[in-house]
Amino acid sequence: MLSLIKGVHNSIVFNIIGVILMADTERTTETTTTAPVENGATTETVVARHAGTGAKVEMIVYYIIGLLEGLLAIRFVLSLLGANQNNGFAQFIYNLTYPFVAPFFGLFGYTFQYGVARFEFETLVAMAIYSLIGYAIGRLLRIGRA
Numbered sequence: 257m258l259s260l261i262k263g264v265h266n267s268i269v270f271n272i273i274g275v276i277l278m279a280d281t282e283r284t285t286e287t288t289t290t291a292p293v294e295n296g297a298t299t300e301t302v303v304a305r306h307a308g309t310g311a312k313v314e315m316i317v318y319y320i321i322g323l324l325e326g327l328l329a330i331r332f333v334l335s336l337l338g339a340n341q342n343n344g345f346a347q348f349i350y351n352l353t354y355p356f357v358a359p360f361f362g363l364f365g366y367t368f369q370y371g372v373a374r375f376e377f378e379t380l381v382a383m384a385i386y387s388l389i390g391y392a393i394g395r396l397l398r399i400g401r402a
Contacts (some may be wrong), residue, residue, distance in 0.1 A: 314397040321390030327353050328383045331376070338373030357382045 331353045339346040360378040 310397055314394050317390060317393050317397065321386060324356065324386055325383055328356065328379055328386070331357065332379040332383075335374050335376040335379065353379075356386065360385075 327349065330349050334346050334349060341347055341350070357376075357379050360381050363381060364377045
């Protein structure tokens with residue numbers, strides 16, 4: 257039963273994302289006004305650009321990646337300074353960022369320790385990888401827009 261609910265949820269989420277990505281990405285409104293002809297006619301064209309759905313999704317992606325990068329940077333500094341695991345803030349940051357850094361732990365012979373000052377290369381690699389992924393997603397969302 258639980259797998260059925262998860263499958264339906266995933267299907268709905270993917271359908272919503274597909275509709276958002278296929279929606280119009282930018283609307284342009286053009287208004288032309290002409291001043292009275294006294295010292296010669298002047299025409300002013302005002303073009304207002306509104307962020308469409310695709311642009312909004314792109315901004316959301318960049319916001320999420322920026323938030324993740326910020327959290328990983330805090331983790332890096334806490335690890336570098338040897339933050340105490342028993343501190344609530346340090347524990348919160350370590351627990352929140354662990355799933356994002358965990359795939360890179362075996363990369364440089366990581367031994368899991370809290371409270372010891374350590375230059376955490378894995379976190380830096382994770383930050384670089386997630387930045388590239390976010391940039392790639394943002395560029396894919398930009399395809400087809402002027």
